[in-house]
Amino acid sequence: MASSQNEEALRAIVSKLSLEEKAAQVLMVNITGSKTADAKSIASFKGTVPGAVLLFGYNIADTPQAVEDFLESAVQGFQEAARHSGHTFIPPLFALDNEGGTVYRTRRITAPLPAAEEIGKRFSVEETEELYRLLGQQMRELGLHLNLAPVAEAGTEDVATALGTRTFSSEPEQAGQYAAAAVRGMQNTGILAAVKHFPGNSAADLHKGAAELTVDYETFLSRYCSAFQPSITDGAAAALISHITVPAVEAAPFCFSAKGIALLRNVLGFSGLIITDDIAMQALNRNGASPEENAVRAIAAGCDMVMCSLSKIYPLVEAIAEKARTDTAFAKRLDEAVLHVLTAKQKVQLIDTSKPIAADNFFIPHTPDWEKFRHAKEAAVVYERRKVDASDE
Secondary structure, three states, rough: OOOHHHHHHHHHHHHHOHHHHOOOOOOOOEOOOOOOOHHHHHHOOOOOOOOOOOOHHHHHOHHHHHHHHHHHHHHHHHHHHHHHHHHOOOOOEEEEEEEEEEEEEEOOOOOOOOOOHHHHHHOOOOHHHHHHHHHHHHHHHOOOOOOOOOOOOOOOOHHHHHHHOOOOOOOHHHHHHHHHHHHHHHHHOOOOOEEEEEEOOOOOOOOOOOOOOOOOOHHHHHHHHHOOHHHHHOOEEEEEEOOEEEOOOOEEEEHHHHHHHHHHHOOOOOOOOOOOOOOHHHOHHHHOHHHHHHHHHHHHHHOOOEEEEOOOOOHHHHHHHHHHHHHHHHHHHHHHHHHHHHHHHHHHHOEEOOOOOOOOEEEOOOOOOOHHHHHHHHHHHHHHHHHHHHHHO
């Protein structure tokens, strides 16, 4: 009963948003700055607030407190811009890539975390869960909400060049178990985990060009989808979709494949937030499609949030809103996408749906506990070192 009431409360919020506000909610963007959020970046949204802000290494300052200050300045900047333009303020999710190893954005301020490949060799599944729980605690105190990790796909020979040390195992079953442990660990602390890159990446670097996974449907399910199943079963909050084309499912990049997204929802039973990989990547630049067209296409196919690293984002807001204005099926799909975004925000206690959307206490501000941060960081260092010492014996 509670969950259906809750969904009604969230749907009521969706219904109060303008089309531009909804369009902004389904975007994951980046902003410049590290000490304070860049005012030009924020102004470019014209008072709408993006659903998520993806942080890069250059956004991460040298101290935990400075990171928290930066995030707070971004929230205040968006809040003021929304107020000035008469838009509704719903706070953004703050996301980043903290896989461990070389892909670890907070490395200067959080405890070291080995690459997935090393974790898969040296740590048990239970120890992996604890490692990511301690990471989650540190991230939570910094004011972050969403980790675009772990990589769940198996590190088979064909993906080794593209993914290197970023996979837990070359065996789909083991890769899946370790990824699920990482998901449980982080989500136990209130950090949302996004398993990636569903359904796989193949050998090509999708930042540079297109790729195909040419296997039959049964092999696709048993060898590729199976690595993601444990994380989905254990309640992964989000899934990040690859740009790969799987002809056995549909002759389109997966983020544009309605059949592919339906398979993730209906066959694998995933009910969380579906996020595209960066739509500015070369893999999608065939046929001269614009980022605006790609964003609309991804939402129409069933994705909930479109990641885009371009600096000019407002044209995407306009394109999505315009499509919803003229296409009732798309407008309905956009509402579902926004509902998934707001559900994620509620999970991390960013919004209080029992309060009216315009009320000052609808948004729940973050209050860091630096003692808790320090304790988690020290515990993580000790935990990892103990393991290294044991393996040297």
